[in-house]
Amino acid sequence: VERPLGAAPRRSAAVPWELALVLAAGLCWLLLESRDAIVIERGVAQVNGLLVAFPVLGVAGAALLGARLATRALPALRRWAGRRRPPVFLAVNRLAAAPGAAAALLVAVTVPVAVLGYTATLSAGSETTLAAKVGVQIGAERALVSIDRVSPTAGTDAVGTVLDRYDGSVAGPADGARTRTDVQVLAVDPDTFAGTAFWDGSFADVPLEDLVARLTGPPVDGRIPVVATGLPPGAVDLRLGSLPVDAEVAGTARVLPGRRTAEPVVLVAADRLPDVPRSAGSDRQSELWTDGPAGPAVEALTDAGGRLTRTLEPADVLTTANFLGISWTFGYLSALAVFVGVIAAAGLLLHLESRSRSRVAGYVMARRLGLSRRSHLASLVVELGAVAVAGLVLGALLAVGAVALVHRRLDVDLLRPPTPLLDVPWAAIGLTVAVALLLSVLTARYAQAAADRADPSAVLREEA
Template identity: 30%
Template sequence: MMSTHERPQARGGVLSTSPWTRAPLLLLRRPSVFLAIVGAAVVLAIAAASGVLFLSTLGTASLQAQAAADCPESSLPSATASIPGSQLAGVRAGGTARFRSQGLPTPYTAEVGSSRIQDSSVHLLNRKGALEHVRTLTPVAGAGAGAWFPDVFANKIGARPGELVPTVSGAKIRVAGIYQDLAPSPFKLANLPRFFCTWKAQIVPTAASDQAIAATPINYRQAPMLLADEATVASASDGPVLLSWYAPLSTTVTPLSGYDKAQAEAQQAAGLIGAQYGAVVDAGSKLPIKTEIAHHARNGVSGSVLPIDIAGIVVALMLIGGAGVFWATHRSREVRLLVAHGVGPVALGFKAVLETLLPALIGTTGGYFAALGLVRAVGPAAVFEPGTPLLGFLVAVGVLVGGLALIGVIGGLSGRERAIGSARSWPRFVPWELGLLAVAAWMGILIRSGSGVTVDHTIVRVSPLAFVFPILGSTAVLLLAGRLIAWLLPKIGRIAHRRGVAGYFALRRLAGSRAVVVGLIVGTALPCCLLTYGSTVTNGVSHEVDAKYRTNLGAEHVLSVYGVHDSNPATGGRGTLVAVFQAEPRLPGNHEAYVLGIDPKTFADFAFLDSGQRAAVAKLHGVPAGADVPAILVNAPAGTDASNVSIRRTTIPLDVVARSAVFPGLRNGSRPMIVVPTSALVSVDPDADRLNQWWTSDKELGSAYALMQQEGFSVLTELTSDVVIGTTGLLPVTWIFGYLRALAVLIGVVAIAGLIFALAARTRRRTVSYVLSRRMGMSKLTHVRSLVLELVLVVGFGWLAGSGVGAAAFGVIYRALDVYPALPPPMSFVLPAATLALTALVTAAVVLAASLATHALAERAKPAEILRLE
């Protein structure tokens, strides 16, 4: 029989007692620890979910970029049928119904027919809203049915609004109105609205040969475009009408998979339309080509995203570990009591998990939504593939489980460490970082021996090794440096007494906190390293591409002009005229060359020139007929004979006054280029294939156009470097290195958080020493100076080491990252000065803020309470 003084044992064991049952809400009483766990979980969730989310946007971003650079209809699911005019209305309505029955949005249609009026072929286009994109020259109100004629053609045939114009086949077309011709001449630069882009071939005249025109089907030849209603198109077209349906999907809300699905639905709709009306219906628009390129773009960078994502998760788990240590520091007194009562490490670990579970869940949820917002805001596209947000959340939860397990291990070890301590074992002395360094060196050799950049299906791909190499290599180098610093710290402590009061306290604290010091140095160095590396690579690739195409084009705007008869006409300070001979020039020995004729007086004002090239241009001058012409020899192997150059039946003797590896206007990296004054090209064979170009700047572009119109020149084409730099083949390169820089910023956040954890934990442990030092006469200013000195030595060295290692990593492999090796100039080493300055400022701000905050916390301590508790 049980005694009345005996208590029954609690059922459920130790985990059912109050320290565990109350654990889930205990941290609400400790807001600093609660917020630390929330913050760490936020960072972990962002690192875990962002990779999945980022990867799902790449294909859509590629498709969006392609759509922006092409005609609108080329990126839409579509179908085109050749239909007799008599069936046009019925087939249009039936095809629209078929599109909707396949789940596609209601399509808009375009109908293009062809006819002959007098001696001219004409096109008839019916598309809703066409009149809103032209300049009407006659009133629109009351115009009624019929067709709107372009003014050039209307003047040619004498057509007036309201008249009936007969076609050769006998049909009558009512003139509903007159609009300004969109492209009146093949010798003028057409200003075609994007609305009509799909029908550019039918609208814009070209200087094609009769044979080329005859080989083009009549529906696709250039001819006057009449903007007609459906009834007019049906009745006046001589042959079948091209009827097209376009499903209006939006790239801003539709992911790549949605386009894949819609294209398949459009193909099914095309088959149903063809079966119903007995017509041949083509669903082969440009969209399948664009989606294929988009898939290649996404697949090409997925291998690079994975190591970056894994690195981000590992670093975020380190922050979770730091938060776990922060928890253990603040809960140390209760842990000691529990250990004294015989509680083991498993129970302590479970308690740590229970206490941190609530803030961890809150942080994970917030971090997941933050990842959604961040990728939408700064990612290449704001559209995710279906199911990706859920997958990202599951990944974040899965990584959180690992983070909680890590906290549990730290919680269990915190009790064990207090109880029995930990002996130093031999693995601590093994420099295992050398293994990482060896792997990184092997990767660097692979990158340099092969190519860090390849082009596959027009997509520029960067080898995943280019991302793994700096992460492994820099981590290994920094850990080795940390091992060396840990070995040197005791020696630093021995000289502390020679460095004044502030120096003494700073160096003694460093010598007594080897693990914290090494952790802070590596934690500061790693984000600086990756940010420097990512910025250096991004700047290097951007600088290389820009330099290549600045060299290739020559100036901000290169206009091909027609109608230049004077060899060197006045440009009025609005540009410089350049004469180009591409296919016919030959050097002695019948070696192909490229001749560029320039005006030395104006060329330097508009061309992309460096100081050496400017000096070379200054040596060009006019000479009497028959004398050797001063020339700049560009991109020529050593020993090239450039004593003269032949252009068809004309031979020009040369005097090479300068040599250069590259020069503005170098369009072919496989041939030498000869730069001479245009005055030397006056007597060149008139049958030679000469191209005249007007090079000008952004500032003078408008004035240049006005002057050329005044002089009677016609602009045929206009090129800028943006046309090529913005190509979708290069876009994935910028995306992936942007993601690497985002990882570096994330690691920087982790480093700052780690610094806060370390300083907070150390402040709790060293408040007694501060109190005693203050009693012994140490001033507040001296304490602040000692903190600043300590953190400058630690964090400042971390910034210096990280930035140096990051730049060095790029220096090892930068020549293998040449995007287009065949196009000069080669890849160059360019330090990201802005990034280095920004990280230096952030580092200085962190040092100052952390020093002041640590001093403030120490000042708030109550000496009596601190001494009593300790």
């Protein structure tokens, strides 16, 4: 990428060829807008190839364009460094003397950082979303279902929370006529429900504890308070089977734990419901939700008069093939990003080796003029560290932009809430930053050691 000193720049170098990559990424995005990002084939989720091509092309093109703009700013940065301390002055002048190499290094750092940030964030978000879907469907870590009525005891309170699930309906206006909408009614224990049920802060504007506390509030015109999803606040004509219950929606949430169908979910305090006879046809079943091991929960359920019929656990859902296609795709891209990062580190060493003669000669002359070894090492750290930091920042910005455009469309199961959640992989980000900065420092020390090994008299004779 370097031109001989004094050579006229090529005309083709002034053409922003990288815009072709950006336009290709834009075309992939337009095509993706009219297609499904995730396609289920034979029960296996497959990632649309455009979801892979779009960020790779976009990141590569934007990184090249950013490097071009950064090199345009080097002359001004060189003038600014003329009034700074020797380490900064030397570092900036070395970068400005080889703008092509500086641009190549910037791209080599930016691309793997951006791709790794994109893939790691989407993978973490997909895993978090899937775990949330499982948690919402089950209600907690596991749910024990009983065909016999279970009454809360000290034993059940110690391991989780007991609730009764009913098939219900609510009345609402539609097309000018009164119709009924099926709902799932969960009669919960307000004292233990919030401490066991699965919850994410995105499910509602207030914590679950606040919503559950509304279940114990005073009646409104004789109507018992409930919390619901998919229903507007206010009075509702609720029925458990055929048994009417006057209710008031005192709180709403976008998602509530225990939702296993597409029907809205209604939470109500169990001790405020009237007795529901079997003749009402509400198809009641009792459940014990727990976040602990199954053994003590089964024992507590049996002691409370329950008879276990089945246990719902997340393990079977998490190991299904649906999610594996996504994790494999982004895992491959993450591995590719790491591989590119290794190539970038090798390129950094090759860059230093290719310019070692001029660096050593400059170092020897500078030492004759009074430059200390410590200042020269600091200049190397500043030079390489500046490229690493610039690449990290630019790569992070590109990753954020790509994730913002894509992550809402990465939903394996559109029928079950919640919608895709964003989970930032801070550990991976911290490791990437640490590795990039550590490589810069180690490479700088390597270059300093190489300069220290040089024989000053031999170097001066060669330059003469």
